[in-house]
Amino acid sequence: xxxxxxxxxxxxxxxxxxxxxxxxxxxxxxxxxxxxxxxxxxxxxxxxxxxxxxxxxxxxxxxxxxxxxxxxxxxxxxxxxxxxxxxxxxxxxxxxxxxxxxxxxxxxx
Amino acid sequence: xxxxxxxxxxxxxxxxxxxxxxxxxxxxxxxxxxxxxxxxxxxxxxxxxxxxxxxxxxxxxxxxxxxxxxxxxxxxxxxxxxxxxxxxxxxxxxxxxxxxxxxxxxxxxxx
Numbered sequence: 001x002x003x004x005x006x007x008x009x010x011x012x013x014x015x016x017x018x019x020x021x022x023x024x025x026x027x028x029x030x031x032x033x034x035x036x037x038x039x040x041x042x043x044x045x046x047x048x049x050x051x052x053x054x055x056x057x058x059x060x061x062x063x064x065x066x067x068x069x070x071x072x073x074x075x076x077x078x079x080x081x082x083x084x085x086x087x088x089x090x091x092x093x094x095x096x097x098x099x100x101x102x103x104x105x106x107x108x109x
Numbered sequence: 110x111x112x113x114x115x116x117x118x119x120x121x122x123x124x125x126x127x128x129x130x131x132x133x134x135x136x137x138x139x140x141x142x143x144x145x146x147x148x149x150x151x152x153x154x155x156x157x158x159x160x161x162x163x164x165x166x167x168x169x170x171x172x173x174x175x176x177x178x179x180x181x182x183x184x185x186x187x188x189x190x191x192x193x194x195x196x197x198x199x200x201x202x203x204x205x206x207x208x209x210x211x212x213x214x215x216x217x218x219x220x
Contacts, residue, residue: 004151034208043200043211044152087151096142096165097209099151 003027004090006100013107017078021103023088024070032091033064033071037084038102044087048073078107111135113212115201121218122191129187130215134203141184142209143176144200145169152200152211158184191219 006023013019025033033050048055050062050071061074071088085102092098114133122128134141139160144152155174157165160181170176173191178184188195196219202209 008149032207041216043214046208046210049208089151096154096157096167097152098154101149101151 002100003098004088004100006086006088006103008101008103010104010106013078013105015078015080015107015109017107018074018076019078019105020072020074021086021088021105022070022072023100023103024068025088025090025098026069027090027092028066028069030069030090030092033062034089034091034097035060035062035071035073036087036089036099038087039084044099047086075105078105080107080109083107113201113203113210115199115212115215117215118213119216119218121220124193124219125190127187127189128191128217129185130199130201130217132184132186132201132212133182134184134201135210136182138203138205138210139181140204140209141178142202142204143184143186144202144211146198146200146214147196155186188217191217193219195219 035047036044037047038044048062050064054063059076087102088100089097116131141158143155146152158178173189176186198214200214201212
């Protein structure tokens with residue numbers, strides 16, 4: 001079993017749609033959780049940290065479920081500019097981030 | 110620009126040659142990381158520095174790879190006797206405490 005798993009997609013949605021991605025992790029000792037956005041042939045950019053209480057940043061909401069070992073990202077009112085690959089990352093004891101393979105989102109007009 | 114910078118952005122080399130990449134982290138970040146990313150995969154951890162000390166190395170970091178951060182500021186990643194399987198994007202990231210901020214990467218192609 002992979003340490004961090006994501007549905008690769010692609011998720012094809014129209015503008016204005018709400019879309020949700022899930023990410024599961026295998027190590028229950030994982031301590032910190034993040035969502036990154038990566039555009040084609042560009043570096044990952046930190047989108048959000050994910051907290052147990054859930055957190056929201058504009059149209060983006062991230063949640064953590066420690067009992068079931070998954071994190072989620074919800075995007076409301078999708079824009080064309082949201083088209084990208086979304087990577088979840090898990091920080092275990094130590095320092096390295098463990099990334100999933102990413103979920104591809106394509107928003108069309 | 111106060112972000113993480115990497116040089117060169119692209120490198121094409123022949124198999125068997127040595128290559129060296131440079132990373133300049135965000136100045137107030139004392140943690141620096143190297144990752145490798147291939148198509149369709151997430152970044153994979155290679156190694157980590159806190160200041161000038163290399164504290165962690167992945168099993169991916171074979172003996173052909175070496176990284177340094179001599180003064181606790183910029184870092185270099187050297188690959189000796191490159192192989193075609195080394196072709197990838199090499200990403201550097203720096204971190205305050207939480208979250209890591211990536212540079213634009215060096216895309217290596219080994220022919």
